[in-house]
Amino acid sequence: AQTVTQSQPEMSVQEAETVTLSCTYDTSESDYYLFWYKQPPSRQMILVIRQEAYKQQNATENRFSVNFQKAAKSFSLKISDSQLGDAAMYFCAYRSALVGGGADGLTFGKGTHLIIQP
Amino acid sequence: GAVVSQHPSRVICKSGTSVKIECRSLDFQATTMFWYRQFPKQSLMLMATSNEGSKATYEQGVEKDKFLINHASLTLSTLTVTSAHPEDSSFYICSADEWTSATTDTQYFGPGTRLTVL
Secondary structure (H helix, E strand, O other): OOOOEOOOOEEEEEEOOOOEOEEEEEEOOOOOEEEEEEEOOOOOOOOEHHHHHHHOOOOOEEOEEEEEEEOOEEEEEEEEOOOHHHHHHEEEEEEEEEEEEEEEOEEEEOOOOEEEEE | OOEEEEOOOOOOOOOOOOOOEEEEEOOOOOOOEEEEEEEOOOEEEEEEOOOOOOOOOOOOOOOOOOEEEEEEEEEEEEEEEOOOOOOOOOEEEEEEEEOOOOOOOEEEEEEEEEEEEO
């Protein structure tokens, strides 16, 4: 079974600064997907960024980027120019890439509560 | 983007009664939907995978007779909590895979249903 570990229960950053959220995972699979989801107080899960394990290039989405280290099984999220609206719980998630397609559920880490200080 | 709705958004029921939660994909077809459970200040835990036209697959430790799942169409899955008890009080979230030939690696989440059992 796969596990996802987020070792930072809470992080705080000044507005406009950069913050990095850590995530490590454990798997014996070679092909999989990794995600960062944001959950604001409304509790709606919002996809921030995703990474295919077979791609060496790190994914980026505007101010959000990841540092994907497959050998180290590490998948950190960097948020640049932090904004007040970035305040939320951030969950790292793992998903198997099933042979022949199909779909599998997500395994989530415990989350990191990100606080943005004005 | 793909939208998933849930109904109701919150429900309060008496112990021993059954509650049905609906999950709908509004603008896409979903062959697979997932049900998660989230306790306060905790992460999401996958409960079951719901496949259109077939029986749901439950995660270890999830009682299939208590949490009945039906996926009768490509846009609707329902979760029925039978004979609910206070310990079933939680936040239930569904997600759906958009069925396209391009990708099945992203799940879209519903807004969740808060269940309180008195």
